Amino acid sequence: MRGDLIPQGFNRQGKGDKGKVFVHLLFRLPVLYNKVFVGPLERIRVVLVEPEGPLNVGMVARVMKNMGLKELVLVKPKAPPLHPYCLVMATGAKEVLWEARVLDSLEEALKGSALVVGTTRRRRKKRELIPLREAAPRVLEVAKSQRVSVLFGREDSGLTNEELSLCHLLVTIPADPVHGSLNLSHAVAVFLYELRSQLKGVTAPKRKLAPWEELQGLFAHMEEALSRIGFMDPQNPKRGVEDLKEILLRAGLDSKEVRLLRGLFRRIIWATEKATKGGKG
Missing domain, CATH: 3.40.1280.10 (SPOUT methyltransferase, trefoil knot domain)
Structure with a gap:
């Protein structure tokens, strides 16, 4: 952890760097507090x-x-x-x-x-x-x-x-x-x-999960894409989509995976828009 707090290139014996280190540590205090004291x-x-x-x-x-x-x-x-x-x-x-x-x-x-x-x-x-x-x-x-x-x-x-x-x-x-x-x-x-x-013995997960708002953005693109390809039932559009949402929520996606899936659904939206415009032409 100490390595996170000392700036790169710091000369441990150089007196001129002490002021810089103090300022750096001052700005890093919230990070240190979060790592050490926040349970x-x-x-x-x-x-x-x-x-x-x-x-x-x-x-x-x-x-x-x-x-x-x-x-x-x-x-x-x-x-x-x-x-x-x-x-x-x-x-x-x-x-x-x-x-x-x-x-x-x-x-x-x-x-x-x-x-x-x-x-x-x-x-x-x-x-x-x-x-x-x-x-x-x-x-x-x-x-x-x-x-x-x-x-x-x-x-x-x-x-x-x-x-x-x-x-x-x-x-x-x-x-x-x-x-x-x-x-x-x-x-x-x-x-x-x-x-x-149950606090004792709990270990942190190996990867960080995507924030909730990123998932909501993914779901918005997913619904639009599925609607465009006729996946959703017009009489009950939420049926099926809610099941897919639950699967994705249970999957514990990280931000990289969310971006990948969003890119896929955006591509579907783009392709259907292009096909629609081409058909009109």
């Missing part, structure tokens, strides 16, 4: 989608602080994070609320994420639900070096199918089949506790 849990972003009650938001902030997480994002909350009831419930964790971001769209909240995890208790067609204990190692592996976003839905209805379609993984917390719906703050507490309990 996997601090790279995990908790995203609450349209939380209804300020009490739950405050309790979520508290349990985040208990488990060593810092980044909280609220998407269209009913109450602001500094609501008095939020602050009352966030005993010892008010800084989590002070630094919480409030956003109008889930897409904005997911930017910069290499892995997006959706929590749900209801089975979805064609989507595998992974028990939390099995999913935790994957989450922590990615969080060793990249940002992970974990989504928790509304207190009464959870996450919508459309919101879950944005996720790489769907995770469930096993509970009583008759009464398995957990309170929002309780679900966050169980999820984060499981992550913390």
Whole structure:
């Protein structure tokens, strides 16, 4: 690591270079901090989608602080994070609320994420639900070096199918089949506790995953290309495309692979446009 911090060509015995080294180290401090002091849990972003009650938001902030997480994002909350009831419930964790971001769209909240995890208790067609204990190692592996976003839905209805379609993984917390719906703050507490309990022995993946927004760009080109070649069912255009999206999400693509596939779909779009123009001529 030291080699990353000392500039190339530095003469270790040259006094004239000491000032340059100091300036270089000053600008490299964020990199050093990120490598040495930021653990996997601090790279995990908790995203609450349209939380209804300020009490739950405050309790979520508290349990985040208990488990060593810092980044909280609220998407269209009913109450602001500094609501008095939020602050009352966030005993010892008010800084989590002070630094919480409030956003109008889930897409904005997911930017910069290499892995997006959706929590749900209801089975979805064609989507595998992974028990939390099995999913935790994957989450922590990615969080060793990249940002992970974990989504928790509304207190009464959870996450919508459309919101879950944005996720790489769907995770469930096993509970009583008759009464398995957990309170929002309780679900966050169980999820984060499981992550913390599995911290030891986690290793970083061999390669970095493509950021979430790069995948969304790939999906946009894929849908356009498949539409142009008649792959999509006009009566139900999402059928088939959603299956392909899930395959690509599960594949864990890196940025190079995303660029390759985007280039392929752009080529299809270009070829169909050229054929259409040629036919008109």
